[in-house]
Amino acid sequence: MAGILAMTGHFCVMSYRLFVIRLRSLHATQEHKSARTNKIHSPFSTGAQRPLHTSYLLLSTPNMLQSDLNTIQADALIAIAAATDERTLDNARVEFLGKSGRLTQASSVMRDLPKEEKPAAGQMLNETRQAITSALDDKKIALIAEADALAVADLDLTLPGRTLPAGAIHPLTAMQDRVTKIFRQLGFALATGPEVETEWHCFDALNTPADHPARNESDTFYFDSGKLLRTHTSSVQVRTMEGNKPPVRIIAPGSAYRRDEIDATHLSVFNQIEGLYVAENVTLPDLKGTLEFFFKALYGESTEVRFRPHFFPFTEPSFEIDVKLEATGKEAKWIEIAGCGMVDPAVFDAVGNERGDDAYDSTKITGFAFGMGLERLTMIEYGISDIRHLIENDQRFLTQFA
């Protein structure tokens, strides 16, 4: 209250009469305004606003000012506290800080004060203004926060979402792409070939004996033209070598056909992924390293891979590949997953004959080939027990891979 004391000694400079008139007019305005406000804001209606002293004249001017300001401030704080939204808050601001607000009017005494008293009075006014302004600001922040809270009152974070139409690529496509990506990392390019094939590309060129059972009409689909539906994607090996000189490094995902009744483990049309690497001095370690890399990339670095000797007419030596995998809740076991081998020189000789050059001279060129069933890879990957799910395209199945 240093300001109040400071003002005391200077008040006499102002004409006493003038001061009283000023104060009265201030009261009148204030009362008038309050009455208007009261209609809207109930907290003001029951004596919340104390009437200003009519006995100012009897008191020392600085004290009177201080007391008045106290009253204004107290009223303002009540009005601010009572505001319920931004509009009523603004009304309160106008009432106290507006052009003809109560504090603004009280400030007008400054004009008539002697110069030396002005700082003290100014300080008193400032303090009051600051108190009201800060209360207004605080209330404004509080009201905005309240409004924000109200705006999200209905937000239920557990509410089910609206539905965007769900789609999915087929699990076979997803699996095929995983395989493709890994071989591309190893520098393999994609290759394709016809599905309606000649017997030469499907069997003869792949060193398959003329009377091999796979050629039977009971095992292979034929056309009246004598052509057939390729029984494996290995025919793409031959097609690729016919059209390209070594080095050849390809993978060929595609359909193959066998005359099998469709059941839980067989399809008459299925998918394979064929691979071939042919160049000078390709050796068994290259086959092992490449396919180990592939299966470890597919199933994890720690995956065990083993090669079991086997027989295929178009590779020598030949192997089947097993990987040790864990089915959920079961002990890890060896699962047969692919066939592979070093390309039999007879295949190069057949290709060479067809090309009519020595690009595939089997004394110089070596290579390895491999093949795996896409359905089998996919079924192992996702734990699908019946192969028919892969051709039925039931939405309840497909959405599981969205």
Next chain:
Amino acid sequence: MLVSLNWLKSHIDLDGYTTAELDDLLTFAGIEVEGIKSSGVPSDKIVVAQIIEAVQHPDADKLKVTKVDAGEGQLRQIVCGAKNYKVGDKVPCCLPGADLGGFVIDETKMRGVESKGMLAAASEIGLTDEEDGLMILPADAEIGKPVKDIFGADTIFELEITPNRPDLLSHYGIARELAALTGRALKQTFTGPDVEKSTDPSLVAIADDAADLCSYYSGRKISGAKVAESPTWLKSRLEAIGLRPINNVVDVTNFVLHELGHPIHAFDIAKLDGGRVIARRATEGETIEALDENTYTLLNSDCVIADASQPAAIAGVTGGEISGVSETTTDILIESAHFNPTAVRATSRRLVCTTDSSYRFERGTDPLAADLASALATQLIVELTGGTAENTLVVAGEAKKLTGDLTIDNDWFSNYLGGVTKDEQSEILTKLGLSSADGSTWTVPSFRLDLTRPIDLTEEIARVRGLEPVPASTIATPSHTSVDDAVYDHTLDLKKALASKGLFEARTIKLISSAQLSDSADSKLRPVALKNPLSEDLTHLRPSLLPGLLSVAARNVAQGASRLPFFETGTTFAAGNEAGDVIESQSFTIILGGDATNRSWANSSPRQLAYEDLRAVLDSILPNIRLKIKPADHPVFIKSADLAVGKKLTVGIIGQINPARLRELDIDVPLFAVELHLSALFELATKDQRRFTELPKFPATTRDIAMDLPRDLPTNRVESVLQGLNLPILTGWTMFDLFTDSTGQKLAADRKSVAYSLTYRDDTRTLKGKEVDDAHAKVLAALEKALDVRFR
């Protein structure tokens, strides 16, 4: 092929090897073990018991209460449901505590009557028996003796022998392989007969024109044989591998086949006309009644073993019924021969008659083994029948060794196989029965018919050595993107784009039924039929993806799906111009119908997908492409159009599926489809010539046109007029309203109200109002002139 461990052990000592170790040993030598079964009685608490009494169970019609003597000094009461026994029979009795593989026999009450054990059927105690019901044991079986001691336990391996290894199709063959793998010696080797060979064309002959079908034929006569039941050792050998014993002569032929892998046959000489045989070509249409009681009709390409008047056997496949050995046979001719594998295969396949014999001959047999088989068979038949063998083997043709010498490049082998020293190569090849003086030139034993080229020896070394010691190396040199790579990436991008728009990728199989052919999008394509379809459902290569997708939609509707957004990419097939030509193309097909989204709280009745939804999907994969839509008539659609870009590029077919077809498929929502040529999409994508255009510097002015038009006027006619005007400042337009009213109240029923917003802009300056007005007036005039239009 079934292999008995007990039988193998007659050839090689396998003590110390567990079943699992033998499994591994075979597996990693390239012999796939498909199954292992332990046979034999599982518990020694199963004993021989004699049924002393059997009375009806008081409370159960189907049960009898028996009293049996199990050699315990007192009789045991057991309730039994079988019917095939009589009092006095000896049967296996499982005493309490006998463990039948997890199921332990206990004393119990059956329908209130005490039962202290179980009388067993063969199958319940790990044995096989043709009989249904209790196993009736021989009358001389000793009461109380564990049944296990009568029927020895055995382990049966089911092996898959790859077609290149006919030498493994016998117990001796497997034992020989195991000897190589384990380093243990074979207990015996088979040698040729100690008999003279003679030729006697009047007894054994090969016809001149059959020399290519039968290169060697031998006959050994045994006379005075007494055909009878085989001894237990022989029967149990055969039973162990699932064969039914018949008599001592037939059983010996079967035994020799499974012992040595070389099939032989025994004729009853008395039933051979002229007592002689000749290997000859069958005459066309000649018939023979075989041992399986089928009558086969033969062709000139078939080889038969005939007597003086008719075929007595189909060479290498099956014997004839008439000349077969029976109980009355006394004089036997043992055939051991070498037949052409291809011919045997052709005959066996055509006649649909596969036997253990044909299986081996068609894979190739070692001619030198013929004499070994003949000698073994003779020895056993003489031993078992008491007959007398003639001391000459009558032969025709010549048994030639089919294998030769192979010279390998040891350094090349070492590099190729990942570092195998010459010594190691020699060690492995020697173990396998090859021999060499210098480690480079190797003599192949006669039974390894598969080793014909030096490269074949790489497999021998690799499989015996395993891949474990082979170092792993990877090649990683760059390779160029192929066209296939680019197409693959483009296709996958399309698939992912459609999946993210809420469509499901379907993958259907590429064969369809002839009934489905009419579901094809393009009715002009000629479908390709299979010559030998497997079923009526899969008779043709699909000419279109639409048939498959329609059945996918039908299946999903049947499963309760209400949204039907599917697409598929893949090969489609059509007949080409030349006979037999098949044109393979890549198609990309989308079908849409049903609810636009799944039902949710926010949208409890989703709208139905319509043509414009399909069009939106299409536009999204062909952005900034102006499609030409030309009405067409493809029957699967009720309304369809051909799609093209520019004058030359055919893109596909779009339309609404015929509701009549949908009704047949039980699909009750409109379905829309587009079938696209993937090659066209790829061409458009690779031709992509998008270039950045500066953003406009001057403001545009828009003017709207509301008009009504004949209801059946294709909307793109309006756009054609706008386009045809070639107004430089008319930079774009959007259709923003379409309204029809079939009741005719707000608009004549045969009219439609259409509204367009037109954008006018000049790139170099701000257009004046008048310029826009003039241009717009031209637009209106042109529309009015070209179309039956009323502005609103």
